[in-house]
Amino acid sequence: SNNLMAGKRGLIMGLANDKSIAWGIAKSLGDAGAELAFSYQGEALKKRVGPLAAQLGADTLIECDVADGASIDRLFETLKEKWGKLDFVVHAIGFSDKNELRGRYVDTSRDNFTMTMDISVYSFTAVCARASALMTDGGSLLTLTYYGAEQVMPHYNVMGVAKAALEASVKYIAEDLGKNNIRCNAISAGPIKTLAASGIGDFRYIMKWNELNSPLRRNVTQEEVGKAALYLLSDLGSGTTGETLHVDAGYHVVGMKAVDAPDI
Numbered sequence: 001s002n003n004l005m006a007g008k009r010g011l012i013m014g015l016a017n018d019k020s021i022a023w024g025i026a027k028s029l030g031d032a033g034a035e036l037a038f039s040y041q042g043e044a045l046k047k048r049v050g051p052l053a054a055q056l057g058a059d060t061l062i063e064c065d066v067a068d069g070a071s072i073d074r075l076f077e078t079l080k081e082k083w084g085k086l087d088f089v090v091h092a093i094g095f096s097d098k099n100e101l102r103g104r105y106v107d108t109s110r111d112n113f114t115m116t117m118d119i120s121v122y123s124f125t126a127v128c129a130r131a132s133a134l135m136t137d138g139g140s141l142l143t144l145t146y147y148g149a150e151q152v153m154p155h156y157n158v159m160g161v162a163k164a165a166l167e168a169s170v171k172y173i174a175e176d177l178g179k180n181n182i183r184c185n186a187i188s189a190g191p192i193k194t195l196a197a198s199g200i201g202d203f204r205y206i207m208k209w210n211e212l213n214s215p216l217r218r219n220v221t222q223e224e225v226g227k228a229a230l231y232l233l234s235d236l237g238s239g240t241t242g243e244t245l246h247v248d249a250g251y252h253v254v255g256m257k258a259v260d261a262p263d264i
């Protein structure tokens with residue numbers, strides 16, 4: 001443990017269970033001395049999130065459905081009443097109809113395109129606007145993205161288009177809020193077996209492919225994403241904004257299947 005986040009207070013959005021990337025990040029921040037609040041989507045998840053938050057000494061749990069602007073407003077009003085100011089926010093939220101995370105991108109429906117963009121892209125912008133109003137001593141905003149934003153990955157489809165928009169929005173938000181000493185970054189994580197990932201077609205194959213072909217010849221863990229998040233959210237990352245940091249065992253630099261990788 002370390003003191004990199006001592007005296008800092010922040011919100012974690014997107015914790016569903018102990019496999020969530022949000023959990024890897026929360027543990028790393030808690031271990032560094034941060035005081036944490038958690039938002040969760042719907043009452044059903046509260047039973048899961050409560051005990052996890054308690055493990056990190058956190059008892060601030062706030063319901064928030066990011067599809068609803070009033071719900072986001074209530075979240076930040078509650079945090080304002082409780083803490084007055086905020087130092088960081090982690091947005092680990094994405095959603096699309098899993099029937100469209102297989103097959104062809106070109107067949108994406110208008111309704112699911114709009115919903116995927118709303119929940120996976122616009123929600124981060126909406127959160128940043130409200131959070132930045134509470135970041136009176138500067139702050140750091142973080143979201144999660146995937147390589148499917150940059151290159152075509154099987155089955156990622158509309159989510160890849162959404163992540164490309166999310167990465168672009170990180171740059172615009174960095175410019176808007178930089179003069180207030182608020183930084184905005186994304187982590188592009190390699191594939192990790194989570195609830196959201198299980199909705200993607202052939203996800204086991206994608207994980208195996210990444211394991212065999214990434215420079216480190218393995219997949220990354222939620223703890224490794226947590227360590228990178230600690231860098232971006234703490235003073236260690238004070239010079240970094242508008243960035244998409246890859247935590248993917250190096251997979252994004254590879255241009256060809258590894259010569260030592262067996263056929264799978």
Ligand code: NAD
Pocket residue numbers: 013014015016017019020021022040041045064065066067091092093094095119144145146147188189190191192193194195196197
């Ligand atoms: P997860 O299922 O544990 O987390 C997804 C979270 O999104 C859940 O907590 C869910 O409640 C929340 N969510 C969905 N719709 C919501 C809404 N309307 N309002 C509020 N919350 C909502 O899965 P995860 O893999 O930890 O996903 C976290 C983030 O990481 C996502 O943005 C995902 O795209 C990204 N990511 C995941 C991987 C991976 O391989 N798992 C790789 C790169 C990026």
